[in-house]
Amino acid sequence: MSDTHISRREWLLTDAPQTRRQARLGAIYQGWLTFRANKLAMFGLIILILLIGIAILAPLISPQSPFTQNLAGRLQPPSSEHWLGTDHLGRDILSRLIHGSRITLFIVGTVALIAPVIGLFIGTVAGFAGGWVDQVLMRITDIFLAFPKLILALAFVAALGASIGNAVLALALTAWPPYARLARAETLTIRHADYIAAARLQGAGPMRLLIKHIWPLCISSLIVRVALDMAGIILSAAGLGFLGLGAQPPMPEWGAMISDGRTYILDFWWVAAMPGLAIFIVSLAFNLLGDGLRDVLDPKGGKS
Amino acid sequence: MTPLLSVRDLRVTFPTRQGIFEAVRGISFDLGRERLGVVGESGSGKSMTGRAILGLVRPPGRVTAEHMRLGDQSILNLPERRMRKIRGSRISMVMQDPKFSLNPVMTIGDQIIEAYRLHAGGGKTAGRQKALEMLQAVQIRDPERVLKSYPHEVSGGMGQRIMIAMMLAPDPEILIADEPTSALDVSVRTEVLNIMDRLVRDRGMGLIFISHDLNLVAQFCDRVLIMYAGRIVETLAAKDLHNARHPYTQGLLNSLPRLDAPVDRLPVLQRQESWRDAELETYFPGGL
């Protein structure tokens, strides 16, 4: 058994792969080894896997319904019956946190899908085309950057109406400019590289250069950046929830839960502290993960 | 007479996923007041040898040796603070590309004066005086103007001369030059070499000249160490280089195209596994 295992490791780490598949798997395995060497990043990854597991299994593992009110048992401190206590309507905080993880993941996931894609597209096109295209796209980016993110998101939500979907949209629309800048900067360093010139000499058109040659090199730094920004996105989403512009009651969104708890924060600290703790842990996990991904994906970062 | 620098069984190792990688595998040599060339291909460990002497091998790289002495002082794995004192004041280094070794946001004058005062102390005016002297010593025609300019305003050749001036300001005993001329054009190269040659001779310094260019080393140095795969395979007086006995050295020499002896195909070096580990005839190649 151990024999085959060693040979599989060697098969993956070989310098002379025999097939396309082996080469690709080998590259992934190398990355995984680098990532695994970073203990903190592994810690972050484990937390996030747990979070996803919890979100998937929420109805099965949550001890009670997140919506059932029990006004007689409101604002109970943590006990064996309610592990994390109850809120001002007597709902079990643990169950609400568990169900809330779905909302958090939905927000984070959607924003993480939309914002970097917009940013990547605008940034690489601007950097690669140059000239007036670059000027126009970058000035638009500047306009977005000129407003504080949360204020802009507030304006969007106020205009579109308060709902979780609109909150996500607003966050995504305000989060892309930094990615555009990053992608443009990367593109500028890449576009005069010899391998781009070589591809051009093979007759590769601008679309092909952009998609097959420039994007793969920009994406890795974007992924790192997104992972590091996740914490901020969670906090912004929580902020919108806190201001009543995101998830609407009775949805167990973590930011809205803090908002609900703030009236009682001095006497019944757990109502606000528990969702706060959850946000803190998940944010931290994303940050650690981002650090680890930088080791793997960003050839310039840290490792020299 | 004690040599300026004495190195015995120097090893530099790096842990990698595939096991321990030995960049330098037990080399020994002595350096006197001479120009010692270290030649080899990329990956032969020649640059790593220079870095090891200067204490610039970064963790997780490890340096071990039987001994490594500068005069009477051991400089093997000294703490960084003491090593920094030695670098600069007793051993200096000139790197390949001056663009990367000069600070782009400081004027050249400030950098030379700072480098000088760091090691020799003294006031600003004394430092400035010394800086002017040094620039004159490396044959810069308008030293006053160069003192006020920034690194991007000077050419590659001038930048390299300025680096040499900076490195020589504290009167070191040993100068380690790692490919000091390979980023320069041939015409500028001769000038820079002349300056280095004169300074080394006049001040009685020891020079370690690391290069991949066999002919250059043969013409410029007194003695040549030829490195292959982290070991010294041959030590020769520079004038005897063309009578080298080791097949690796011969192979390298033959693979160079020559203007005076045209051939249809260049002989290609056939590497032999035995070169890596064969017992060397001249086991103690150091001798002064």
Add this chain to the structure above:
Amino acid sequence: MLRVENLDVWFGFPPDRVDAVKSASFTVATGETFGLVGESGSGKSTILRAIAGLIPSWSGSIEVAGKAVTGSHRDRAFYKTAQMVFQDPYASLHPRHSVDAVLSETLRLQGMGDIDRRITKLLEDVGLGRGFRFRYPHQLSGGQRQRVAIARALAAEPRLLLLDEPTSALDVSVQAEILNLLSDLRQEHGLTYVMVSHDLSVVGHMCDRLAVMQHGRILEVMDVDALRRGEGQQDYTRHLIASSLGYQRA
């Protein structure tokens, strides 16, 4: 094969305009190897890039295989006629593309079929075995990378290769291998080379004729025998030849 007349190349706009090449003219016959030598900044690489269409700002006339080219636009036929090998094999291969990806993309762009067989053939041509096909650039040595770059240039089956210092980033023993490979390929495929180099001995080994450049101008065009004898009409040429012979202690 190649005719360049009154070529001017510049960068930037007045008042910061830099004239990199000034009225350069030369012709290269089919099957010939032509060298461009000079020190850094003399404009020798710039000429190659202008021919290849990598620099839009030039004037004069460039004819490749009897067809004039304009600006930085080149048609498909041009890419099938002329290809380029770059100086630094560490910068000319995309770090995330395997050898297989590089070559198959090139072949597809050139509209070739039977890609599997052609890749194998190309790798054999440049002296790399099948085992190299799925490697990434970081798994290759400098010489192997340059071989891949040459294979990429050959994929289009061009007749003219523009070589921009193809060996200056390599060790001398590897340089010998690459130069031999280039000689063999020239013979097998009947190629025409234009080779830029700062190393006179390399040019002397490879080329039939050469142009000596300084400050963007072609000082003189000489044949290789004159170079070997150390004869130049210009002082600068003789100086260049003398200093390339090595270092003489002052």
